[in-house]
Every structure is written in structure tokens, then in C-alpha cells.
Amino acid sequence: MLKRYRIQFPQTDVGELSQDEVYFYLLNGQGEKTKIRLHEYERIYRIPGLYEQVVYDRLKCQSPSTVTDVLKYTLSQSDQRLNELRVLDLGAGNGMAGEELKKHGVSRLIGVDIIPEAREATERDRPGIYDAYYVMDLCALTSDEREEITSWSPECLISVAALGFGDIPAQAFLEAFNLIAQHGWVSFNIKETFLDRTDESGFSTLIRELIFSKYLDLYHLQRYRHRYSLEGEPLYYFALGGKKTAHVPAPFIESLQLPD
Ligand SMILES: C[S@@+](CC[C@H](N)C(=O)[O-])C[C@H]1O[C@@H](n2cnc3c(N)ncnc32)[C@H](O)[C@@H]1O
Incomplete structure (x- = not known):
């Protein structure tokens, strides 16, 4: 069973950003948030289950x-x-x-x-x-x-x-x-x-x-x-x-x- 993370998508309009520039925040539970671009695969893959949670569970990639x-x-x-x-x-x-x-x-x-x-x-x-x-x-x-x-x-x-x-x-x-x-x-x-x-x-x-x-x-x-x-x-x-x-x-x- 992969670990679940607290994830936040930006509140501001990111519609202007191209598909490889969009980002989300990873929250650590102590009020700190780390900004990660969706295309920063090196960082995302290092965290077990993060890619699956963002791309498949939240963004419903099929x-x-x-x-x-x-x-x-x-x-x-x-x-x-x-x-x-x-x-x-x-x-x-x-x-x-x-x-x-x-x-x-x-x-x-x-x-x-x-x-x-x-x-x-x-x-x-x-x-x-x-x-x-x-x-x-x-x-x-x-x-x-x-x-x-x-x-x-x-x-x-x-x-x-x-x-x-x-x-x-x-x-x-x-x-x-x-x-x-x-x-x-x-x-x-x-x-x-x-x-x-x-x-x-x-x-x-x-x-x-x-x-x-x-x-x-x-x-x-x-x-x-x-x-x-x-x-x-x-x-x-x-x-x-x-x-x-x-x-x-x-x-x-x-x-x-x-x-x-
Ligand atoms: C959005 S991911 C898709 C991964 C997987 N196919 C999936 O469906 O979940 C895109 C992948 O392409 C890889 N990639 C980007 N440029 C590449 C290149 N020049 N040669 C091989 N892989 C590359 C990235 O490292 C990344 O793992």
C-alpha cells in the first residue's frame, strides 16, 4: 500500500503556464510546503507513490x-x-x-x-x-x-x-x-x-x-x-x-x- 501525501494545487490561475511548467505543492504537515513542477520527474519519482497520487488519483490520467x-x-x-x-x-x-x-x-x-x-x-x-x-x-x-x-x-x-x-x-x-x-x-x-x-x-x-x-x-x-x-x-x-x-x-x- 503506497503512502498518501498532502497535496495542494495552486489557488492562483495557472492557466497561463504551459503544460510542462505547471506545479503543485507538497505539504509536510508542519505548515511547510514544497513547490514541485509536474515535469520534475526526478524529484517526484524519488517519493514513492507521489506520481500515482497526483497524476492518476487527482488528475485522473487514463x-x-x-x-x-x-x-x-x-x-x-x-x-x-x-x-x-x-x-x-x-x-x-x-x-x-x-x-x-x-x-x-x-x-x-x-x-x-x-x-x-x-x-x-x-x-x-x-x-x-x-x-x-x-x-x-x-x-x-x-x-x-x-x-x-x-x-x-x-x-x-x-x-x-x-x-x-x-x-x-x-x-x-x-x-x-x-x-x-x-x-x-x-x-x-x-x-x-x-x-x-x-x-x-x-x-x-x-x-x-x-x-x-x-x-x-x-x-x-x-x-x-x-x-x-x-x-x-x-x-x-x-x-x-x-x-x-x-x-x-x-x-x-x-x-x-x-x-x-
Ligand atoms: C509523463 S512521464 C510518463 C511515464 C510513463 N510512460 C507513464 O505513462 O506514466 C514522461 C517520461 O519520459 C521520460 N523522458 C523524457 N525525455 C526522455 C528522453 N529523451 N528519452 C527517454 N525518456 C525521456 C521522462 O524522464 C519521464 O519519465
């Missing part, structure tokens, strides 16, 4: 189950069975999405995250969920690291609540996309504005170009409430499922002119 359902629905349109898949979980965090996927059964589950605190929290709170969990920066993989991941022959990529917004950059996503098998499966979620042509950020450009490219066959696109904002407004995302048709070649990536 992305792990939605992305898993979308993957299942995608696979149901083929002969591929989920329990035979070797899955790479990009931005695995403290294992919430991995745990959800594992409930349905997969052949192998490999986690990757950029911060050691994510792996430590997973080992502490969800031991045994992953067959391997790597702390790596997918924007700067060494050839040994790349070989380590590919030694698992992953044939499915999932990424839950980890793409864009100062989290996983487009280059890292493309690296992961290219690490899975040529005809592998993908399922991930993105904020709804990422599909809007007026959003010209690197990630939006990548996602729009990829979805309509010859490198991915889109099987399923679902709009849903990812979670609530700190002000209680619903935040809508798309969960996407598809089949990779080919590795993305360097010229395509260069043509996107992604920021460094």
Missing part, C-alpha cells in the same frame, strides 16, 4: 489503459497476438504503462527512460514488470547502447504521456521507431494540437508527416481525455496505433528540419 487498448485494437486487425510481442516502452517512467500492458501479457517488455530515478522507482514500486530497463538518452545513443536494445529484437514501440512538451524530442522518437523491427507495431499518445497544422513545433511536424508517410500504416486513431489540468479542465489527446512499414531514412528526417 493514458496507460487507453494506449494499451488502442494497441490491442490495432493488433486485432491482424494475425499478430499481443502475448507474442516484444515491446519497447519509450519514456517508461516509473512503469505505469508497462504495468498496464503486462496485465494483458506480452512476450518481453523493455523499458527506456532518460533519468535513473525512473528506473529506481520502477524497481522499487513495480519490480519484475520489465525484462530489462535501460537509462539511456535516445538522442545520443552509443553503438553499444543501440546494440543492447536491438539484442531484444523489439517488434513493438509504445510511448505513453512522454512525447513532446519538453519530454521526448522528435529525434529520440524516430530513433526508437527505427530500433523496432521493420514491420513492427506502434502505439502512443499525443496532445490533440499536435495534429493541428497551426502547431509548427518539431514534434507536431514529425507526427503529422509520419502518420501520412509511407513508413507507417495508420490502423487506429482515438481522441480521448488524457487527464484533467490542474484547473480541472479536460486535456484531450489522440492515441494512435499502427504498423511500421519501413525504417525512416535519414533524408526523410533531414527534410523535417527538426530543431536540435
Whole structure:
């Protein structure tokens, strides 16, 4: 049973803040409060159960189950069975999405995250969920690291609540996309504005170009409430499922002119 904390969301209007700037207070019972940004994963993961309490209990995040359902629905349109898949979980965090996927059964589950605190929290709170969990920066993989991941022959990529917004950059996503098998499966979620042509950020450009490219066959696109904002407004995302048709070649990536 995870410990419960006293948490306070800011009274003032935080609506002006971007999604990676929003914060909450952690109260210690003696009148002291610590301000923590929702994206300060290192700090949050060090405190057992805090991420679950804020993001899942209070903000009602439903992305792990939605992305898993979308993957299942995608696979149901083929002969591929989920329990035979070797899955790479990009931005695995403290294992919430991995745990959800594992409930349905997969052949192998490999986690990757950029911060050691994510792996430590997973080992502490969800031991045994992953067959391997790597702390790596997918924007700067060494050839040994790349070989380590590919030694698992992953044939499915999932990424839950980890793409864009100062989290996983487009280059890292493309690296992961290219690490899975040529005809592998993908399922991930993105904020709804990422599909809007007026959003010209690197990630939006990548996602729009990829979805309509010859490198991915889109099987399923679902709009849903990812979670609530700190002000209680619903935040809508798309969960996407598809089949990779080919590795993305360097010229395509260069043509996107992604920021460094
Ligand atoms: C909002 S958390 C999501 C965690 C988990 N997927 C879940 O559903 O609860 C985003 C995660 O992405 C990780 N992340 C950010 N940038 C990354 C990168 N370049 N490579 C790998 N992981 C990254 C963060 O460390 C964090 O654990």
C-alpha cells in the first residue's frame, strides 16, 4: 500500500503556464510546503507513490489503459497476438504503462527512460514488470547502447504521456521507431494540437508527416481525455496505433528540419 501525501494545487490561475511548467505543492504537515513542477520527474519519482497520487488519483490520467487498448485494437486487425510481442516502452517512467500492458501479457517488455530515478522507482514500486530497463538518452545513443536494445529484437514501440512538451524530442522518437523491427507495431499518445497544422513545433511536424508517410500504416486513431489540468479542465489527446512499414531514412528526417 503506497503512502498518501498532502497535496495542494495552486489557488492562483495557472492557466497561463504551459503544460510542462505547471506545479503543485507538497505539504509536510508542519505548515511547510514544497513547490514541485509536474515535469520534475526526478524529484517526484524519488517519493514513492507521489506520481500515482497526483497524476492518476487527482488528475485522473487514463493514458496507460487507453494506449494499451488502442494497441490491442490495432493488433486485432491482424494475425499478430499481443502475448507474442516484444515491446519497447519509450519514456517508461516509473512503469505505469508497462504495468498496464503486462496485465494483458506480452512476450518481453523493455523499458527506456532518460533519468535513473525512473528506473529506481520502477524497481522499487513495480519490480519484475520489465525484462530489462535501460537509462539511456535516445538522442545520443552509443553503438553499444543501440546494440543492447536491438539484442531484444523489439517488434513493438509504445510511448505513453512522454512525447513532446519538453519530454521526448522528435529525434529520440524516430530513433526508437527505427530500433523496432521493420514491420513492427506502434502505439502512443499525443496532445490533440499536435495534429493541428497551426502547431509548427518539431514534434507536431514529425507526427503529422509520419502518420501520412509511407513508413507507417495508420490502423487506429482515438481522441480521448488524457487527464484533467490542474484547473480541472479536460486535456484531450489522440492515441494512435499502427504498423511500421519501413525504417525512416535519414533524408526523410533531414527534410523535417527538426530543431536540435
Ligand atoms: C509523463 S512521464 C510518463 C511515464 C510513463 N510512460 C507513464 O505513462 O506514466 C514522461 C517520461 O519520459 C521520460 N523522458 C523524457 N525525455 C526522455 C528522453 N529523451 N528519452 C527517454 N525518456 C525521456 C521522462 O524522464 C519521464 O519519465
